[in-house]
Amino acid sequence: MIKQLILLLIPFLPFSQVSVPDKYWVEDKGFEDAINVNSAFDDDNNEPVLIEFWAKFNEENCFADWDKVENVSYYRVDISKAPLAKKKYRVRMAPTLILFKDGVKEVTFKAGLDLLLPTNLEEVQEAINELNESNKF
Numbered sequence: 001m002i003k004q005l006i007l008l009l010i011p012f013l014p015f016s017q018v019s020v021p022d023k024y025w026v027e028d029k030g031f032e033d034a035i036n037v038n039s040a041f042d043d044d045n046n047e048p049v050l051i052e053f054w055a056k057f058n059e060e061n062c063f064a065d066w067d068k069v070e071n072v073s074y075y076r077v078d079i080s081k082a083p084l085a086k087k088k089y090r091v092r093m094a095p096t097l098i099l100f101k102d103g104v105k106e107v108t109f110k111a112g113l114d115l116l117l118p119t120n121l122e123e124v125q126e127a128i129n130e131l132n133e134s135n136k137f
Contacts, residue, residue, distance in 0.1 A: 020066065026051075026075045031085045034075050036103035048101045048131050050124070052076045053086060055094035058115045062095055065121040072099070072128045097124060101131055 026034045035049050050072045052063050066074050079086045079094050089098060093111040097119070100106060107127045109119040 020076050024066075024075055026077055027081045028084045031077065031082060032103070034073075035100040037073060046102055047071060047073055048099055048106070048128055049073045049075065050128070051098045051100065053079050053082075053089075053091045053094050053096040053098070055079050058094050058111075061111065061116055063097055063117060063124075065124075068121055069125055069128060071132055099124075099127055099131060101135070106131055 031051075035051065037046050037049060048071075050066075050069060052066065052074070054062055054076050056078070062076075066076070077085060079091060085091075089105060091098075091110075093113075093115065095117045096108065096110040097117070098105055098108050109117060109124065109127075111117050
């Protein structure tokens with residue numbers, strides 16, 4: 001009976017925890033390099049960087065659409081492995097998304113006391129698009 005109930009409920013379980021490949025993870029050691037992206041000609045056409053501060057204890061509420069954002073470089077930071085970045089950018093809740101341009105924090109989306117990220121792909125993409133547009137001549 002229990003096995004049948006579990007099989008029945010599987011389609012309804014939240015699967016927001018999406019596997020992120022190792023190349024998208026950054027720790028304190030490489031954090032500043034990740035957010036300070038400069039092009040070869042040091043112009044204003046640098047892509048923004050979206051950093052997700054993530055925590056194992058709240059992995060079910062991660063930003064599951066990380067692989068759908070466009071015109072941005074994405075990295076995920078485990079807050080337990082990046083205490084200096086967490087402190088510097090005053091990350092109090094996980095998940096927290098911070099959008100950087102040329103190493104400068106531009107936009108922040110942070111979880112509330114309920115640990116839910118109060119944003120979606122459309123809002124994040126809109127912020128990315130606005131940041132990209134603001135840097136055009």
